[in-house]
Amino acid sequence: MAGRLILMGSGETSTHLVAAHRLGIEAAEADHVLVLDTPYGFQENAPLISRKLAAFFRTSLSIEADTASYRSAEDGAVACEAMLAAVRGARYVFSGPGSPTYALGVWKETPLAPALRGILSSGATVTMASAASLTAGAMTLPVYEIYKVGAGLGWFEGMDLTSHLGLEAVFIPHWNNTEGQGFDTSRCYMGRRRFDLLKSMLPAGMGIIGVDEHTAAVIDFGAGQLQVIGAGEVTLCGESTSALADGEAIGLEAASKLLGTYSPPPAFQPPEPVTDLPQGLANRSASEIASALLELESHAAQGSERARESLRSVILEIAQLAASGLVQPVEWVGDYVDLLVEIRSDLRAGKRWEEADRIRAGTLRDTPSGAHWTLDSTPSSEPRR
Known part of the structure; x- marks a missing residue:
């Protein structure tokens, strides 16, 4: 309506x-x-x-x-x-x-x-x-x-x-x-x-x-x-x-x-459904976004004004995603830091305190529940020991 x-x-x-x-x-x-x-x-x-x-x-x-x-x-x-x-x-x-x-x-x-x-x-x-x-x-x-x-x-x-x-x-x-x-x-x-x-x-x-x-x-x-x-x-x-x-x-x-201006209003035409792009953006899935963009481009090429509007909006959303990344940096480096945590534990077990402290400095934070690590002042999503 x-x-x-x-x-x-x-x-x-x-x-x-x-x-x-x-x-x-x-x-x-x-x-x-x-x-x-x-x-x-x-x-x-x-x-x-x-x-x-x-x-x-x-x-x-x-x-x-x-x-x-x-x-x-x-x-x-x-x-x-x-x-x-x-x-x-x-x-x-x-x-x-x-x-x-x-x-x-x-x-x-x-x-x-x-x-x-x-x-x-x-x-x-x-x-x-x-x-x-x-x-x-x-x-x-x-x-x-x-x-x-x-x-x-x-x-x-x-x-x-x-x-x-x-x-x-x-x-x-x-x-x-x-x-x-x-x-x-x-x-x-x-x-x-x-x-x-x-x-x-x-x-x-x-x-x-x-x-x-x-x-x-x-x-x-x-x-x-x-x-x-x-x-x-x-x-x-x-x-x-x-x-x-x-x-x-x-x-x-x-x-x-x-x-003096009356003309019957045209029947309402709801905006055409274009793609599943919102779901792809929500999932932060590169493959879903790419698939939806290709479908959107196809609609735009056929003269769909709604598709052109959506395409321009999507470019903005992708630019915003590019600033933060589809994948959180924590996910990329997590395994490597976890390996450092294990190496530090081994060094501490061998009483090699100086080398263990070098790994801790700038990387780890000791807490009563174990060693945690942070990236760019943002805590890892799960306690990493």
């Missing part, structure tokens, strides 16, 4: 939206939260933001949060693949504050959008707040460029996480913003006048979902409905306009028709 996309207008760590997070976590049966730090990756305090988010999830929702860090392309291909592998294995992904266009600039060079679409299709929850929520739709509002820098009105291409599930739309947070006080900053700081111009620039039939601050739109594709949680409203703008308050819901077919 398909999962859910939760869009938060702001206040992702406020008490108003704890219930929305909890709903998404429980529905996806997630045992941890995965945080994407790219939107705020350009900020000097990015690690602090990640720690604060982890503290929020731990304190308010009793769940641990890990950060799949990929702050910029300068982090390199290995960091990128580690982030993608974490996303593909996650049940609850969160991304929030920062710059939407910065995030898009980094993400567009990666297959993150297909990875997020994939987990949405398989029942996971993807939650995007404020800046990140702007990237989730078919088009993205370059809010800072227009509001702060003075760029001309226009749109960037978004990640479009929902069209494949039957909902093609633009998502706008901060819909009811009032920070301008003396001037209109609603519609994510654009104001009604400028936003009407922006709306006219969208492709024909492209609807808009506006999410008020401290409010969440829970778009559940499996249940076929959009539900509102929080302090404000969610506004659907298309051929007509409709606003929903906390606790209210609308069927996705009705919502899509109102937005």
Whole structure:
């Protein structure tokens, strides 16, 4: 069954939206939260933001949060693949504050959008707040460029996480913003006048979902409905306009028709089973890994996108295995050290103390239960005498 996309207008760590997070976590049966730090990756305090988010999830929702860090392309291909592998294995992904266009600039060079679409299709929850929520739709509002820098009105291409599930739309947070006080900053700081111009620039039939601050739109594709949680409203703008308050819901077919974007969602196709590679990695078996890789390469050569994704993830896992080795060093040298232990025992029996002590120095540790040995400060798995 398909999962859910939760869009938060702001206040992702406020008490108003704890219930929305909890709903998404429980529905996806997630045992941890995965945080994407790219939107705020350009900020000097990015690690602090990640720690604060982890503290929020731990304190308010009793769940641990890990950060799949990929702050910029300068982090390199290995960091990128580690982030993608974490996303593909996650049940609850969160991304929030920062710059939407910065995030898009980094993400567009990666297959993150297909990875997020994939987990949405398989029942996971993807939650995007404020800046990140702007990237989730078919088009993205370059809010800072227009509001702060003075760029001309226009749109960037978004990640479009929902069209494949039957909902093609633009998502706008901060819909009811009032920070301008003396001037209109609603519609994510654009104001009604400028936003009407922006709306006219969208492709024909492209609807808009506006999410008020401290409010969440829970778009559940499996249940076929959009539900509102929080302090404000969610506004659907298309051929007509409709606003929903906390606790209210609308069927996705009705919502899509109102937005002017309805098309029946395609039947869900579960990811194809590719290989028994996880078992080979768990067993640390070179032959099983090689066999699974050959099968995976065959699928990739036939054009399987899923196989290509898996192959890239596997390269990362094999690199990690290479650092530690498929076989623990203790297993390689154990027999040789055991032989030294026997020789030392013979030397001690013959009262050749100096030679026996030379073997002990740097190799053995005498204990009441006998001589033990260590390798690189790591005790052998079994007491070796």
